[in-house]
Amino acid sequence: MKVLDKGFVTLVDIMGDDRSAVRAARVSHGKDISTDEKDRKLINYLMEHGHLSPFEHITFTFHVKAPIFVVRQWFRHRIGMSPNEISRRYTSKNVNEFYIPDHIRIQDTKDKQSSNVYSDEQLREETLEIIEEVYKKSYEAYEKLINMGVAREMARIILPVGEYTEFYLTTNVRALMHFLDLRASSHAQWEIQQYAKALAQFFQKTCPWSYEAYLKHQYKGDILK
Amino acid sequence: MKVLDKGFVTLVDIMGDDRSAVRAARVSHGKDISTDEKDRKLINYLMEHGHLSPFEHITFTFHVKAPIFVVRQWFRHRIGMSPNEISRRYTSKNVNEFYIPDHIRIQDTKDKQSSNVYSDEQLREETLEIIEEVYKKSYEAYEKLINMGVAREMARIILPVGEYTEFYLTTNVRALMHFLDLRASSHAQWEIQQYAKALAQFFQKTCPWSYEAYLKHQYKGDILK
Amino acid sequence: MKVLDKGFVTLVDIMGDDRSAVRAARVSHGKDISTDEKDRKLINYLMEHGHLSPFEHITFTFHVKAPIFVVRQWFRHRIGMSPNEISRRYTSKNVNEFYIPDHIRIQDTKDKQSSNVYSDEQLREETLEIIEEVYKKSYEAYEKLINMGVAREMARIILPVGEYTEFYLTTNVRALMHFLDLRASSHAQWEIQQYAKALAQFFQKTCPWSYEAYLKHQYKGDILK
Amino acid sequence: MKVLDKGFVTLVDIMGDDRSAVRAARVSHGKDISTDEKDRKLINYLMEHGHLSPFEHITFTFHVKAPIFVVRQWFRHRIGMSPNEISRRYTSKNVNEFYIPDHIRIQDTKDKQSSNVYSDEQLREETLEIIEEVYKKSYEAYEKLINMGVAREMARIILPVGEYTEFYLTTNVRALMHFLDLRASSHAQWEIQQYAKALAQFFQKTCPWSYEAYLKHQYKGDILK
Numbered sequence: 001m002k003v004l005d006k007g008f009v010t011l012v013d014i015m016g017d018d019r020s021a022v023r024a025a026r027v028s029h030g031k032d033i034s035t036d037e038k039d040r041k042l043i044n045y046l047m048e049h050g051h052l053s054p055f056e057h058i059t060f061t062f063h064v065k066a067p068i069f070v071v072r073q074w075f076r077h078r079i080g081m082s083p084n085e086i087s088r089r090y091t092s093k094n095v096n097e098f099y100i101p102d103h104i105r106i107q108d109t110k111d112k113q114s115s116n117v118y119s120d121e122q123l124r125e126e127t128l129e130i131i132e133e134v135y136k137k138s139y140e141a142y143e144k145l146i147n148m149g150v151a152r153e154m155a156r157i158i159l160p161v162g163e164y165t166e167f168y169l170t171t172n173v174r175a176l177m178h179f180l181d182l183r184a185s186s187h188a189q190w191e192i193q194q195y196a197k198a199l200a201q202f203f204q205k206t207c208p209w210s211y212e213a214y215l216k217h218q219y220k221g222d223i224l225k
Numbered sequence: 226m227k228v229l230d231k232g233f234v235t236l237v238d239i240m241g242d243d244r245s246a247v248r249a250a251r252v253s254h255g256k257d258i259s260t261d262e263k264d265r266k267l268i269n270y271l272m273e274h275g276h277l278s279p280f281e282h283i284t285f286t287f288h289v290k291a292p293i294f295v296v297r298q299w300f301r302h303r304i305g306m307s308p309n310e311i312s313r314r315y316t317s318k319n320v321n322e323f324y325i326p327d328h329i330r331i332q333d334t335k336d337k338q339s340s341n342v343y344s345d346e347q348l349r350e351e352t353l354e355i356i357e358e359v360y361k362k363s364y365e366a367y368e369k370l371i372n373m374g375v376a377r378e379m380a381r382i383i384l385p386v387g388e389y390t391e392f393y394l395t396t397n398v399r400a401l402m403h404f405l406d407l408r409a410s411s412h413a414q415w416e417i418q419q420y421a422k423a424l425a426q427f428f429q430k431t432c433p434w435s436y437e438a439y440l441k442h443q444y445k446g447d448i449l450k
Numbered sequence: 451m452k453v454l455d456k457g458f459v460t461l462v463d464i465m466g467d468d469r470s471a472v473r474a475a476r477v478s479h480g481k482d483i484s485t486d487e488k489d490r491k492l493i494n495y496l497m498e499h500g501h502l503s504p505f506e507h508i509t510f511t512f513h514v515k516a517p518i519f520v521v522r523q524w525f526r527h528r529i530g531m532s533p534n535e536i537s538r539r540y541t542s543k544n545v546n547e548f549y550i551p552d553h554i555r556i557q558d559t560k561d562k563q564s565s566n567v568y569s570d571e572q573l574r575e576e577t578l579e580i581i582e583e584v585y586k587k588s589y590e591a592y593e594k595l596i597n598m599g600v601a602r603e604m605a606r607i608i609l610p611v612g613e614y615t616e617f618y619l620t621t622n623v624r625a626l627m628h629f630l631d632l633r634a635s636s637h638a639q640w641e642i643q644q645y646a647k648a649l650a651q652f653f654q655k656t657c658p659w660s661y662e663a664y665l666k667h668q669y670k671g672d673i674l675k
Numbered sequence: 676m677k678v679l680d681k682g683f684v685t686l687v688d689i690m691g692d693d694r695s696a697v698r699a700a701r702v703s704h705g706k707d708i709s710t711d712e713k714d715r716k717l718i719n720y721l722m723e724h725g726h727l728s729p730f731e732h733i734t735f736t737f738h739v740k741a742p743i744f745v746v747r748q749w750f751r752h753r754i755g756m757s758p759n760e761i762s763r764r765y766t767s768k769n770v771n772e773f774y775i776p777d778h779i780r781i782q783d784t785k786d787k788q789s790s791n792v793y794s795d796e797q798l799r800e801e802t803l804e805i806i807e808e809v810y811k812k813s814y815e816a817y818e819k820l821i822n823m824g825v826a827r828e829m830a831r832i833i834l835p836v837g838e839y840t841e842f843y844l845t846t847n848v849r850a851l852m853h854f855l856d857l858r859a860s861s862h863a864q865w866e867i868q869q870y871a872k873a874l875a876q877f878f879q880k881t882c883p884w885s886y887e888a889y890l891k892h893q894y895k896g897d898i899l900k
Contacts, residue, residue: 012248015240015284015395023237024309024393027288030316049637050670053526056307057395059240059284063252069763069832072743076503076760078753079529082281082397084249085751088744089864091255105826115826127825134816134833141809150802151780151790153864157744158809162832168249170240170282170397172307187499189764189828220500275857275895278751294538294607297518301535301728303528304754310526313519314639330601340601352600359591359608366584375577376555376565378639382519382612383584412724414539414603445725462698465690465734465845473687474759474843477738480766506757507845509690509734513702532731532847534699541705618699620690620732622757622845 001198004191005100006164007065009198011206016058018043018209021173025054040209047213055173056080058207062169062199067099069161070192073183080175085167089153092146097164098135100128105190115190134160176203177214185221193223200224226423229416230325231389232290234423236431241283243268243434246398250279265434272438280398281305283432287394287424292324294386295417298408305400310392314378317371322389323360325353330415340415360385401428402439410446418448425449451648454641455550456614457515459648461656466508468493468659471623475504490659497663505623506530508657512619512649517549519611520642523633530625535617539603542596547614548585550578555640565640584610626653627664635671643673650674676873679866680775681839682740684873686881691733693718693884696848700729715884722888730848731755733882737844737874742774744836745867748858755850760842764828767821772839773810775803780865790865810835851878852889860896868898875899 001009022039025046034042046054066074075083088095104127105115138158145155171179176199182188184196204211215224226234247264250271259267271279291299300308313320329352330340363383370380396404401424407413409421429436440449451459472489475496484492496504516524525533536543554574555565588608595605621629626649632638634646654661665674676684697714700721709717721729741749750758763770779802780790813833820830846854851874857863859871879886890899 013240013245013282015238015286020238020286024286024395027309027391027393028312028315030311030318050632053307054309057238057286057309057393059395061240061245061249061282067832068747068836072747075750076758078756081753082278083751084252084279084282086255087253090253093255099832101829101832105829106824107821107826115828123823127820127823130816130820131833134813137812138809138833138835141805145802145805146782148798148802149781151782153790154776154780157742157774157776157837158806158813158835160813160833160835161743166252168252168282170249170284172395182500274862292607293522293611297522300525301533303531306528308526324607326604326607330604331599332596332601340603348598352595352598355591355595356608359588362587363584363608363610366580370577370580371557373573373577374556376557378565379551379555382517382549382551383581383588383610385588385608385610386518387607407725463690463695463732465688465736470688470736474736477759477841477843478762478765480761480768503757504759507688507736507759507843509845511690511695511699511732532728534703534729534732536705537703540703543705616702618702618732620699620734620847 001201003066003194003198005102006097007067007099007195009195009202010063011060011202012063012168013061014059014206018207020057021046021054021210024057025051043209044213044217047210047217050218052174052177052218055177055210058173058210060171060176060202062171062202063166064169064195065164065166066195067162067191068165070189070195071165071167072161073189073192074195077175077179079178080172082170083167086165088156088159092152094164095142095156095159096139098139098160099162099164099191100132104128131162135162173203173207173210177218180224181218181220183221184224186223197223226426228291228419228423230327231322232292232324232420234420234427235288236285236427237288237393238286239284239431243432245282246271246279246435249282250276268434269438269442272435272442275443277399277402277443280402280435283398283435285396285401285427285431287396287427288391289394289420290389290391291420292387292416293390295414295420296390296392297386298414298417299420302400302404302407304403305397307395308392311390313381313384317377319389320367320381320384321364323364323385324387324389324416325357329353356387360387398428398432398435402443405449406445408446409449411448422448451651453516453644453648455552456547457517457549457645459645459652460513461510461652462513462618463511464509464656468657470507471496471504471660474507475501493659494663494667497660497667500668502624502627502668505627505660508623508660510621510626510652510656512621512652513616514619514645515614515616516645517612517641518615520639520645521615521617522611523639523642524645527625527629527632529628530622532620533617536615538606538609542602544614545592545609546589548589548610549612549614549641550582554578581612585612623653623657623660627668630674631670633671634674636673647673676876678741678869678873680777681772682742682774682870684870684877685738686735686877687738687843688736689734689881693882695732696721696729696885699732700726718884719888719892722885722892725893727849727852727893730852730885733848733885735846735851735877737846737877738841739844739870740839740841741870742837742866743840745864745870746840746842747836748864748867749870752850752854752857754853755847757845758842761840763831763834767827769839770817770834771814773814773835774837774839774866775807779803806837810837848878848882848885852893855899856893856895858896859899861898872898
């Protein structure tokens, strides 16, 4: 699933589905049998009452490509998140891929945490020109340092946080919901919202009952509804 | 897989295998291609150098039945362990199942943390008689309280820690290895060692390369070799 | 602070107070200066918007004595909870202390997760008699097994979950709030509610602004207000 | 404590010392009394046998200033690490501070994960000139974008990972030891090694017995001895 201009989210592997949460919840009550209708009701009940531990039994592995500044926000989520990221100490692969925005946001002068989409085409062009110029210069300088024999781990200190990086991430539905609460939200930066939306789609496809119940009872954000 | 007199460990679900760790490790180095031989070597390298995060991408769900005192030791492992346990507040199901040892261990008088297997048949019989008598009396009293209308959550306070309980557990190979370090060890209580051995067998079957490399380079216990 | 008939919660050590959360939150905004009024407002803002990570910088160590069945519920909280508990493998100290309820709750026949306080004095006496009888028999049997030389780790399997145990717990305010959400709640078992209330008092005393803002904006339970 | 050219590590707050670990470990054994000699022995015993949970009762809060690329390595440590970092969405404070190395390392051509210190003065000067030029251009472009009204969260995408950032970190001795195992190691990048050494000094000063026992029995790195 394509995200931003050069990024993606791929679902690599999955364990479980709606019924895995049901099964784990039922053991608490010492019950086995279930029907579709009862399973769905139970999932609703769990979400409504905040019994979220059964959702730790559904796990995903994603392969993600995203700009460094997005990844830095992402990895603030520590609980139930197991990442392995490409290392710029070990490889120079694809080092010349940088995030180019397709729109420009201006600083909200009243609310310092907000930004607004920018409609002036001239300013958009000027901004992109500046950004692309810095990307170009940084990359050329990096290349030059590498060619001079400077260690990769040292040369990369000049690479901008708009550079794309890649990682594998294993997480579970409970951790994913917490991520969506904070990042599938208009308070989050627009770029990470796009990744959150992609994850939400995978969540919805694989666990439709849980996703529906989550949106209804638990979701604290505002862009998925 | 049967464990102790009435317990078990069942593998309910699994995500990934040896190659999941390889894949996650390779992203760090920006590499894709691999052969069986190289994958195996990489797993060895990771274990040897303590790069254990790639093993968080292999997850298991187990269904376990074990005595409460074993579960209490088990749940001291908090990292990467997602359990859902039967609740004695909600159900009286199977409340009359208790662990009966098949051997008796005597207290080591020098090392207070040790115990030794007991060979005197008379003492064994006496011990089992005492244990079974307490189990019987506790259970009868529990039944009586329930019949008198006392709340399950209150009646159960007299049930012994030898009572069997059940839980679903989702964990990953890294957390599993840490569990085996401490519990597949002669320092651990004999009963939890049996569960650790069962988990080790599932680990070996599903990730033979990782298991072999773990035993060679990382394993801190002494009973699996 | 005395809890239940023989238990307690003692505050052993503490790091930080309301201002520790403020300080950590301010670094995010690149600000230093603050007044009491602004600090208090900031704490309110953090709680209102669910920015809870600054509250991980306030840590407590508690010494707790509680029945095993309470501790089992308590330790289901894994995030930000570091416990060390007395081990019945290593010591027989105080093994004869058991929880005697001062009231009896009967099973709610409609809501199987609920119980109601019992007012019939005769039934109360009968119930306590049964409970105390099981405690007495179990303890005598334990003593006998120990005297016969049976290992402590084996003899203890007949001890009931109403037995008191002790532990040291280090936690932080964020984890504590999550604990209070679930355990300072009428849905939790009455006994653990008493421990939750004790923790809440320590929280209120040491971080009055955070506690007030927590109750106002975040608290999901119902018994602290 | 100054680290690198413009960074620092400051100890902001602390809870506990060597005796906190002792106290928590003793509860496991049901013991209270202790002498200095016995306490020290117990700490040695715990480290030798890998009983590390008692060291979770000693917590620190640090204030750290470090380049982004160091912080990215640092925050791969998720367990027992509670950070709050300055946000470039919210502030432009000190945005023009970048890491200038005082030595240059060249790529090891055999071991792709290694680098060697560079002794050729001419190449050093050329390298620093290139790095400083990129820093200068990036910062000027950032300033220009900000002056044009572009949102901070968008303008910062061109800032290099050599930029300094700040964070508050609360951690405990167990998590700190794990950090030192991997980062106070010649396998880690030289820059993060300097931060690891600073943390090690704070550890040594506040918990001299634990630090000594850690180096003797647990430490997996090679630069602290």
